[in-house]
């Protein structure tokens with residue numbers, strides 16, 4: 001099968017990599033040659049990491065790389081594709097424009113997928129003349145490590161497209177969950193609910209961030225507690241999603257005050273050195289504020 005990925009950024013290059021690893025012929029397309037080159041370099045580095053850890057052989061790495069072609073011309077990139085996955089920035093107007101451009105240049109049977117993490121696939125699909133071939137393929141970051149893909153079924157998605165998406169994801173040897181196109185899909189909605197409640201518990205003095213996280217890690221087997229995860233994802237990103245889900249689903253997603261305050265102060269988590277924890281050189285070294 002021929003898979004074209006649009007956008008060679010954080011997600012796009014990873015989706016191209018896992019598709020090529022599964023044996024598909026892959027085209028990776030971005031708007032500038034240097035972005036394509038950066039994406040291809042990212043793939044090379046990921047695969048080299050796999051070789052260094054003994055997970056794949058040198059020749060498997062070379063074969064995978066040979067299956068990936070980098071391009072900037074949209075028409076050439078999509079005209080023979082069986083599946084096009086867009087991983088361009090999270091902006092509805094841009095995604096609708098990209099969907100319509102794909103449809104203009106691709107064959108009638110091409111399945112058109114979006115890797116959006118929060119936007120409505122139904123709304124994106126409405127930009128198509130044949131919206132029944134649209135579907136969401138929500139990969140997790142980084143795609144070559146994370147085993148889950150949420151398959152998002154838009155109002156217009158038909159059974160053929162759904163089955164195609166399931167077969168593609170299973171062919172990547174990843175786990176699929178099929179969800180209806182609703183705000184936050186399944187994982188962001190539930191993950192955020194846990195994160196916001198943990199923040200409210202810290203505000204109410206129920207326990208320290210470290211104790212809450214340890215409770216969920218040891219008591220519930222979560223690989224990372226909800227507050228540390230918030231610091232990893234970025235407090236600004238979580239606030240943005242909370243505001244979106246509050247608008248769509250109601251007050252239970254109202255962002256807690258400390259989340260707003262920290263974002264206003266520029267304390268966005270690991271990337272700025274402080275969120276609910278304090279970070280130095282990417283390591284957790286203490287808790288923020290009164291819990292220190």
Ligand SMILES: NC(=O)c1ccc[n+]([C@@H]2O[C@H](COP(=O)([O-])OP(=O)(O)OC[C@H]3O[C@@H](n4cnc5c(N)ncnc54)[C@H](O)[C@@H]3O)[C@@H](O)[C@H]2O)c1
Nearest residue numbers: 006007008009010011012030031087088089090116117141
């Ligand atoms: N980063 C994450 O953790 C994550 C996780 C899941 C889903 N997503 C979703 O994946 C999508 C991409 O996110 P990202 O983090 O990879 O973004 P990114 O900014 O790293 O990459 C986006 C790339 O798209 C390119 N681009 C812009 N317009 C284009 C066009 N018309 N055609 C082709 N390429 C174009 C940009 O040049 C850039 O290289 C978003 O919808 C995002 O919500 C991101």
